[in-house]
Amino acid sequence: MDDQPWPSLVPREDAGPDRDWLAQDAILDLLLPEALAPVMVPEEHERARLQHIICEALEAFTLHHPECRARIAALLGNMEKPMSDPGVVDISGLPLTSFHANDYDRYFRVNRITTAQPAHVLLRSFLQVALSVTDLFCRAPHLSEKAAKAQFDGFEVHARLLARCFGVECAR
Numbered sequence: 187m188d189d190q191p192w193p194s195l196v197p198r199e200d201a202g203p204d205r206d207w208l209a210q211d212a213i214l215d216l217l218l219p220e221a222l223a224p225v226m227v228p229e230e231h232e233r234a235r236l237q238h239i240i241c242e243a244l245e246a247f248t249l250h251h252p253e254c255r256a257r258i259a260a261l262l263g264n265m266e267k268p269m270s271d272p273g274v275v276d277i278s279g280l281p282l283t284s285f286h287a288n289d290y291d292r293y294f295r296v297n298r299i300t301t302a303q304p305a306h307v308l309l310r311s312f313l314q315v316a317l318s319v320t321d322l323f324c325r326a327p328h329l330s331e332k333a334a335k336a337q338f339d340g341f342e343v344h345a346r347l348l349a350r351c352f353g354v355e356c357a358r
Contacts, residue, residue, distance in 0.1 A: 236354060
């Protein structure tokens, strides 16, 4: 590894089958704030699917980072990208222009969207974040195990919060 204190974003030859994925930029799909509701009532067939994904994610968070990353990537890969439209960020009252808001999102690879499936998008964006963070811990083994545990404890709490919002439960 180079003499830099952080992992290189360029995949190494020994990165294994995931090296192409590691070279890709992360993307985060976010609902517009006004589309967020404290409780979402997905349809019954969607609720069962969301419950399965949340329970699987909770199980994944207990695994070692590479296995956790693989499970989260599989969950995310099996989730259909919901039908959505680009969201327009309301900048009224903010000291910025529409260009600034869009430039910020472009820089951080954020897609603001509106959809008829907000629960699906919330869970998908949560998994996108979990995958990126897990990937970071895989690529940077020198990071603190204590920090990693705190992060994954937080993911577990967040997953359980989503489950409550969607009206589903996981046994663990």
